[in-house]
Every structure is written in C-alpha cells, then in structure tokens.
Amino acid sequence: MRAWFRIFSAGQVVHNLHDVFHRAGIDLYTPDEPLSGPGLAIVNEFDPRLRNFLQEARQAGVVRIIAINLPADHASGPATWSLLRAGVCDVLNWDRPDQTACAVAARLARWQIVDTLVTSSEVQNTLVGQSPVALSVLRQLVEAAYFTDSTILLMGESGTGKELAARLIHSLDQRANKGDLVVLDCTTVVPELSGSEFFGHERGAFTGAVTARDGAFALANGGTLFLDEVGDLPLGLQGQLLRVIQERCYKRVGGNTWHRTDFRLICATNRDLRQDIGQGRFRSDLYYRIAGDLFTIPPLRRRAEDILPLARHFTRSFSADSEPPEFDEAVRECFMLRDYPGNIRDLKQLVARIMRRYVGSGPITAGCLPEEERPERGEDPLEWCNEDFERCIRCAIARGIGLKDIGRTAENVAVRIAVADEQGNLQRAAARLRVTDRALQLRQAAVRPPDRQTLL
Numbered sequence: 001m002r003a004w005f006r007i008f009s010a011g012q013v014v015h016n017l018h019d020v021f022h023r024a025g026i027d028l029y030t031p032d033e034p035l036s037g038p039g040l041a042i043v044n045e046f047d048p049r050l051r052n053f054l055q056e057a058r059q060a061g062v063v064r065i066i067a068i069n070l071p072a073d074h075a076s077g078p079a080t081w082s083l084l085r086a087g088v089c090d091v092l093n094w095d096r097p098d099q100t101a102c103a104v105a106a107r108l109a110r111w112q113i114v115d116t117l118v119t120s121s122e123v124q125n126t127l128v129g130q131s132p133v134a135l136s137v138l139r140q141l142v143e144a145a146y147f148t149d150s151t152i153l154l155m156g157e158s159g160t161g162k163e164l165a166a167r168l169i170h171s172l173d174q175r176a177n178k179g180d181l182v183v184l185d186c187t188t189v190v191p192e193l194s195g196s197e198f199f200g201h202e203r204g205a206f207t208g209a210v211t212a213r214d215g216a217f218a219l220a221n222g223g224t225l226f227l228d229e230v231g232d233l234p235l236g237l238q239g240q241l242l243r244v245i246q247e248r249c250y251k252r253v254g255g256n257t258w259h260r261t262d263f264r265l266i267c268a269t270n271r272d273l274r275q276d277i278g279q280g281r282f283r284s285d286l287y288y289r290i291a292g293d294l295f296t297i298p299p300l301r302r303r304a305e306d307i308l309p310l311a312r313h314f315t316r317s318f319s320a321d322s323e324p325p326e327f328d329e330a331v332r333e334c335f336m337l338r339d340y341p342g343n344i345r346d347l348k349q350l351v352a353r354i355m356r357r358y359v360g361s362g363p364i365t366a367g368c369l370p371e372e373e374r375p376e377r378g379e380d381p382l383e384w385c386n387e388d389f390e391r392c393i394r395c396a397i398a399r400g401i402g403l404k405d406i407g408r409t410a411e412n413v414a415v416r417i418a419v420a421d422e423q424g425n426l427q428r429a430a431a432r433l434r435v436t437d438r439a440l441q442l443r444q445a446a447v448r449p450p451d452r453q454t455l456l
C-alpha cells in the first residue's frame with residue numbers, strides 16, 4: 001500500500017518514519033501534484049500552513065488524510081477536534097510508532113476496498129453523483145453495506161434516492177447465501193390488516209384468511225427488509241414491531257408459535273423522526289431500534305454539480321441503444337437555473353419531458369424545453385451572484401480571509417466543478433471556463449502550495 005506524507009512539525013525531528021511504515025506494509029512517498037490518494041499529515045501544532053494545506057486538499061477532492069500527532073515536548077499537540085473540522089478523517093498519536101503504523105495500514109486497506117467499490121460501474125451507474133457531499137455519503141453507505149450487517153436508517157427529502165440507496169446496500173451486502181430484498185411501503189399499510197402484512201397469518205385467523213400466509217418478516221428471512229416511509233407507520237403498529245426488530249422473533253396473526261427470522265433492516269423516511277418523537281407521532285423506543293447507522297441523502301440543491309451528470313445519465317437511460325444527445329448551452333443553463341423541489345425524481349421527469357419533445361440527431365436545444373420550463377431568469381450576468389454566493393463571501397470576510405484568498409478559492413472551486421462536470425476532460429473544462437487548455441493546466445498545477453517539506 002502507498003500513502004503520501006507531509007510534515008508540519010515546526011522543527012521537531014521524526015526518526016525512522018519510512019522504516020516504521022514499511023514494516024506495516026506501507027510505502028511513504030512525497031505528494032504528487034495535484035494531490036491525490038490517501039496520505040498522512042504529521043503534525044505537532046495546528047498552524048495556518050496546515051490549515052491551508054487541508055483546505056486545498058479538500059478542494060482537490062482528497063478526503064483520506066490521517067493526522068499523526070507527534071509527542072509534544074511542550075503543552076498538548078494540535079486539538080483533535082480542530083483537525084477533524086479542518087478535514088482530516090482521523091487523528092492518531094505517534095507515541096507507539098509500530099502500533100500507529102499498523103492502525104494506519106488497517107485504515108488504508110479498508111479505504112482501498114471502499115474506494116474501489118465506489119468507483120465500480122455497479123455503484124457509479126446506480127447512484128450517480130461526484131459532488132463532494134454525494135461522494136461523502138456514498139463512501140459511508142458503501143462501507144456500512146459491505147463491512148457490516150447493521151440496521152440502517154436513510155433520511156432525506158422526497159426524491160433524493162433513498163430507495164435506490166437501500167437497493168444498493170442490499171446488493172453490496174456480503175452475507176453468505178443472502179436472501180431477497182423485501183420492500184414494505186408503510187404509507188400503504190392498512191392498520192386492520194397490517195399485522196398480517198408484517199407477521200403473516202394462520203389459516204382462519206380472520207374472515208377471508210382461507211390459507212396461511214407469510215408476512216414481510218418471514219419473507220425477508222436471510223435477506224433485507226426495507227421499511228419505506230417508516231415515519232408514516234400508524235402509532236399503534238409501531239409498538240407491535242418492537243419485539244421482532246429487537247429479537248427477530250414473531251408470531252403469525254392467529255397463531256401461538258414463535259418463529260425466528262433473520263434479516264438486515266433498512267428504513268427510510270422523509271420526515272424528521274426526532275421532531276415526530278417530540279410531538280408524540282413516533283415512538284422513541286422504535287426510533288432507537290431502527291437508528292443503527294444513520295445517513296442523510298442530500299437534496300439536489302446541495303449538490304448542484306451533480307445536476308448535469310445526472311441529466312446526462314437520464315438521457316442515456318431514455319435513449320435505449322442509441323448514442324444519447326448532448327445539451328446545448330441554453331439547455332444546460334436552464335437545468336442549472338431551475339429549482340428541484342422534487343429533487344432527483346423532479347430532474348428525471350424534466351429529462352423525460354425533454355426527450356419526448358426531442359427529434360433529430362443534433363444536440364438537445366432550447367425548443368425541446370416545455371414552455372413552462374423555460375427560465376424567466378437567465379442572461380442576466382449578475383443572476384448567479386445571488387444571496388447564497390454573498391453568504392459564503394460574508395462568512396469568509398468574517399473569518400478574516402483576505403481578498404486574494406477569496407478570489408483564489410472561488411477560482412479553484414470553479415475549476416473543480418468544471419473538471420468534474422466534464423468527467424476530467426481538461427480540454428472541455430477549459431472551454432466551459434473560457435480559458436485556454438494551457439491556462440487550465442497551469443492553474444491545476446498551481447493549486448499546490450509552494451512550500452515542500454523534506455523528511456528529517
């Protein structure tokens with residue numbers, strides 16, 4: 001395994017770094033430019049140089065950084081929480097070097113598997129999205145799905161992809177002889193019959209029960225039970241689920257025998273369950289049973305970089321076997337200016353409406369947009385510089401960030417978005433940013449700070 005390293009040690013000497021990590025199976029190297037891959041920040045104080053480095057690493061999309069805290073001969077080392085807030089994903093102490101190196105190796109090995117899965121076509125073609133916020137959730141989902149059989153609660157607004165995420169978790173789940181995914185939509189559960197839908201029933205349990213029938217808990221045995229819209233479960237029924245969720249034991253309606261079942265439980269909701277608990281609409285004892293690992297799927301407005309890649313994904317899926325058409329500039333602008341209250345489902349519907357109007361073989365043009373979709377805004381050069389933009393700048397000024405850094409950060413973000421939008425194609429990204437290819441290459445190289453550390 002390989003990891004880059006960088007020392008921020010204000011004069012403190014670190015002995016045998018390469019040897020210690022080599023014994024743990026890790027080859028350390030000086031970071032490449034632009035920075036990529038996992039790495040180590042070796043630190044003994046949280047100075048501005050370290051803060052800038054971590055910020056730029058984050059902008060370059062590098063999220064796997066472990067801080068190694070050197071034993072400080074003065075006071076305490078950099079505060080763990082400040083380091084985590086600044087973007088490192090863990091902080092380890094260097095007081096027992098071999099043990100620390102093994103701990104790093106274990107993390108690198110796991111990340112390698114997670115990152116391979118995240119970039120696999122199975123995952124990429126299912127949950128589309130390369131924005132930092134989407135990737136962060138995806139990495140966590142994949143890790144929980146693959147390495148554990150934990151109960152998972154998926155939260156997020158309508159249309160953000162919760163059901164898709166539940167299906168992905170089931171498909172990545174590594175249980176041997178895994179059973180099926182059983183989906184139960186809690187909004188459609190009829191309180192009078194619901195016992196039967198969940199628990200099954202014995203013959204003659206109620207009028208019309210002419211044969212015995214398995215319910216969702218039996219059908220999900222060995223597999224995954226997905227309780228969709230769990231927040232809509234009638235209160236009376238919530239209490240009935242406590243035992244089976246905790247002990248995986250249930251009785252059929254009209255029966256006296258306990259049956260065992262074994263399933264992974266995934267629940268989804270677009271409601272704020274904690275608020276519902278406060279208002280007496282959701283049982284807290286059920287909440288703490290279903291809230292094993294919690295993931296919030298972000299709304300589309302928090303991942304605007306994903307709008308065009310998602311739109312392209314949907315044109316591809318609506319184009320059957322033929323090559324999907326591109327969007328011309330006006331259409332791209334329309335996608336970006338629009339709000340998506342229904343999130344990704346909303347965007348998918350918009351693409352479907354456009355594709356029904358599209359004819360010919362050229363790009364999708366403004367005429368393909370249904371009239372009600374044509375932006376009233378647009379072509380106003382200041383339109384993009386709205387209150388969201390102002391909020392970020394206000395925040396930077398409040399933190400004492402200078403004009404030069406604000407400008408540089410805005411440019412770095414623009415470059416990152418354009419390059420991601422064009423799937424890494426620098427030529428197309430340069431055209432989008434209206435700069436030359438050479439200027440973009442130079443800017444990419446300049447993202448790294450000039451100061452370099454040598455190993456002491």
Ligand SMILES: Nc1ncnc2c1ncn2[C@@H]1O[C@H](COP(=O)(O)OP(=O)(O)OP(=O)(O)O)[C@@H](O)[C@H]1O
Nearest residue numbers: 126127128157158159160161162163164270344345
């Ligand atoms: N990341 C994504 N990549 C590709 N398609 C997506 C993505 N997220 C959602 N979709 C698509 O958007 C639509 C809505 O997704 P899904 O049904 O999973 O959302 P949801 O969060 O369960 O919504 P609701 O709360 O309304 O049930 C589906 O057609 C799904 O295929």
Ligand SMILES: [Mg+2]
Nearest residue numbers: 162163228268
């Ligand atoms: Mg759903």
